[in-house]
Every structure is written in structure tokens, then in C-alpha cells.
Amino acid sequence: MKLSGFNTPATLTPPPMTEAWRFSNIAGQLPAELRAATATKTNADVVLSGGLAVVNQLPAGIEVAAAKSESTSDFWATLPTLGGRVHLKVTHSPERPLRVRIARDTTSADEATLAQLLIEIAPAMKLTLEQEITGSSAGLTATQTTLKLATDAHVDHAIALLEGAEALHVAGFHSELAERAQLSQTFVVVGGKMTRLQVSAHMNGAGAHASLASITALQGKSQVDLNSSLRHNAANTTAKQLAKNLLDGESKAIFTGRVYIARDAQLVAAEQMNRNLLLSKKAHAIGQPQLEIFADDVKCSHGSTTGQIEEDAQFYLLSRGIPAERARALLTKAFIAEVIHNAPDSLRGFLGGRV
């Protein structure tokens, strides 16, 4: 595949399909030539669009560092590094959220936004991050967002990913947590022909905590494949994950949740839940938890439910005079609201406005 219009012109060979990508063979659908999409201008603090990165302003306490890339042979890890790159350091807790916008404003299948964002958070500092990733009717967005949390650092991160009907999307979110660092990530995902989310959190320091929640709302023939990996590399680390999918039309959601607990990582608590609400007969959900536990003193739970709106809940609303259509709408809204309600206070407004 030939890439043009990006910082580094390159020719890359899309990888053959592997087991991990069997539901979402995005590499197999890429065009022979991919051009940088025309950059979108917005007033967000950081804008990544087409092949460009623009820093408009930054809240006090955050500074720009020289972008660097670690060389990798992985196709999907390399692709974002060819586009706009921003490396930030949070040296003091900013008083307001950092707003990052990744945009692709194109209608053509051979146009793309490639972007890489790296944020390092200094010890004991707190960052609230609002990240909006928007696409349009067609094209590709491939991004990588990396967060490195030092000891006692705290990040509240909200991601709203809104894609167009024919768009392809691969978004990586990788976090590394030192001792007692705390990460909360809430995802709202809407639409897209095929979206692959690769979410990983490595809890490398004792006492680190990661909390991940996502709500995906799909209709038509949209498909979202959430592939997550939570690695407990140290003792006393805790993680909580809630992955919800609301599926209408002929849409499809895949959730693969890997939980890895290293041999020495005792007293780990890991909780994982996957819930799917099917609004139509042709909607489809696949859930596959993967637990790799090598320590013996751990608390680990996981579960998956798939169903339609419960008859008892529906009847409860009917029995109070609420008509069937409205009862269904309320229960659907409630399914989404659980994720929003559980998000940190400061991010609820941002997330609620984007579902």
C-alpha cells in the first residue's frame, strides 16, 4: 500500500489476516493507495487530522515535548506514526480538561487520518482528558493514544468515537501505570462500517488501578470489535471493566477481554462484565473473555449477558401507564446511561452530549 501526503512517504504491506483479527479483517479492505485527508480546523487544544498535528493552546501545566517513535514492525502500530504526532508532558495538574480532537473530513475511501498521541503524566499529577475522534462517510482513521502515568498520577479519560457508515477505523489506546497510579477510561462509540479498538492497560506498579467502561451504539451494518488487554504485572493492582453494546439493525459487536495476572502479582482484584442489548433479530454480539492467571491469591470475576429488553422491566413501565414505545426508548436510554453515570463527574457532560 502506497501512502502519500503524510510526513514520511512510505510503502507498507498490509498484514495477512490472523486469528486476533478474524472478525474484523480491516487490513484486507485497504485501498492500494492511501492519501492524507484534508486537515480539519477546530479550536480544540490539540488537533490531529489528515497527516497534520496542530497544538492551538494548552492548559497551564502541560508542555510539548519532542515527538519520538519507538520502532516497531507491527503494521497497525507503525501506521499512526506516519501521520501527525504529538508528545505532551503533564508537569502540574491542569485546572481544566485537555481537549484533543482527531478528525477526518472526507468522503473518499482512499483518504486517511493517521495520528499518534503520547502523554506522560508526572508523579502525583492529575489530568482530565476529553478526546473526540470523528470520522465521515468513508475513509480510514488509524490512531494510537499512549498514556504513561507515573507514581500516584491520576487520569480521567473520556473518548467519544463517532464514525461514518462506510468508514474503517483502527484506534489503539495503551496505558502504563506506575505505583498507585489511577486510570479511568470511558468510551462512547457510535457507528462505522468496521471499527477496531485495541485497548490495553499495563499495571506495572503495586496498587495501580484501571477502570474501563464502554458503550457502543450501532445500527445498520456497523461493526465494532473491542479487543482489550488488562495486564496485572504487580501486586495489589485492581481493574474493573464494563463493556456494553447496544445493537440495532444488522450490526455486530465483538468483545475480546484478556486479563493477565503475572505470577508475582498477588492480591489482585479484576472484574470484567460484558453486556449486550439486542434491539433487532439480526443484530449480533460475540463475547470472549480470556483469562491468563498465574498468581494464586487473586480475586477475579467475569461475565457476559446478551438479551433483549427484559419483559419484566418493560411491564413495570407499562403498569405505570407508560406506553410500549416509550418504555422501550426509556430502557434503551437507561442501558446507555449506566456507563455515563459511572464516569467521573467532570466528564459526564462531555460524554452525555455525544451519545
Place this chain on the structure above:
Amino acid sequence: MLEVKNLSAQVEGSEILKGINLTVKAGEVHAIMGPNGSGKSTLAKVIAGHPAYEVTGGSVSFDVNRKPVDLLELDPDVRAKEGVFLGFQYPVEIPGVTNVDFLREAFNEVCAHQGLDKLDDAQFKSLVREKLKLLDMDERFLERDVNAGFSGGEKKKNEILQMAILNPRLALLDETDSGLDIDALRIVSKGVNAIKSRFNAIVLVTHYQRLLDLIVPDYVHVLYKGRIIKSGDKSLALELEKKGYDWLIAEAEEKH
């Protein structure tokens, strides 16, 4: 007000109600008692229109504007809007919908159907506040999600709060007393008694005499294997408290 004639119903192919006859007039309190599995809850749910139950015979008529209407022909939400209320034995948790939104939604639907003016936000809040006081409930209840994480007692109080706000003409209270401690039982009963009037009727499904000490019934019916085997006044409940159901069951089985 309510006329149940020879009503039979089944769920998943098994027949639960086998010919129920029951007449309830405005201003009356009826208690439905009986051993577990006799069909008490089913009767309440069938009248309210639960979709899991299939009516296989008989009729249920309910007075609307002083004229009997075939209740079984109405959708469950329309039954509610006409003034039928079911207090659930196991109130459903709805995380993601706040109590106040739920109450407002239901209240507005019922008002619109009955041709009453909508209340503005301040008027509605003051109505709700008044009812909360009646049930000794904290205002913070309103911002919590419907029944989510509520204790058993809180859930039952919440049912009575909904009843107080919707002001039904026929209230079917399905084991509202189960899972309540003495204090909560007293508060719930006080709420029900305050709502009770000569214009409405209450049907209590219960296992225990202790509720009937607080909400005194005009009639007591004993349900067994889908039939009412005995009706009487409040003294019947006292007799059951002393002697249990066995003597009645033996009597009924002799007749058959």
C-alpha cells in the same frame, strides 16, 4: 368497580387460575390469602395485564366513567391510565432512569389520558414532596435510579409512593408486606390508609395477618389451587392465623 367472572389463566402451558370469581366495589378493601403457589400473584398480574400470562377463559370488567369495560381488551399501559395499579412483589430495578423522571413520565401519561392538565415542574415537585412526607421518605430518593440498590423496604415504599402519585381507583398490592420490618410495615400501611377513600378500592395479596391489623379488610378470600375456596370478613384472617389453611383445604377437597 371490578367484576372478575370465572377467570382462568395459564403461564407457559400450566394452568394457574381455574375459575376465579371476585367482585370489588369502590371503597372496599379485599385481602387475598392462601398458601404458596395458589395463584394469588398471578391473579394480580393478570388483572394488570402481564404479557407472560395467557387468559384462557372468563372475563374481567372494570368500570370506566361508571360503565363496565372489558379490561382484558386493554393494553397494560391503558389499564394503568384508567386507574389500575399493581404494586409489585419484586419491584424491578432500572439503573439509568432516575426516580423523579420515572414518576413524572408516568404521572404525565396518566394525566394526559384522563384529560387532566399537566403540572408544571414546581407543582409536580410539591406534589411529590407531600407524598414523600406521607411515607417518611427522604427527598434524595428522587435523584436515585429507580429501585437500583434499594433495600427491600425502600423498594416497597417506592411502590406506595408511585401509587400515591398516580392515585389509582383500583390498587392491587402484591405482597407489599413481605420483606418489611415492623417500622417499615407501619409506614407503608399508613401510606395506604391515607390514600384509601370511598372512591377507590384496594386488593391486598398477603400471607400475613399482621398487615391486616394495620389495613383492615372488608373481605378476606382464600385462594387454593387457582380457586377461591372460602370468602369471609376480617375474622376469617384471624381464624387462619390460629388454625392455618389445612382445615379449609380439607373442606374444599371433600366438596370436590
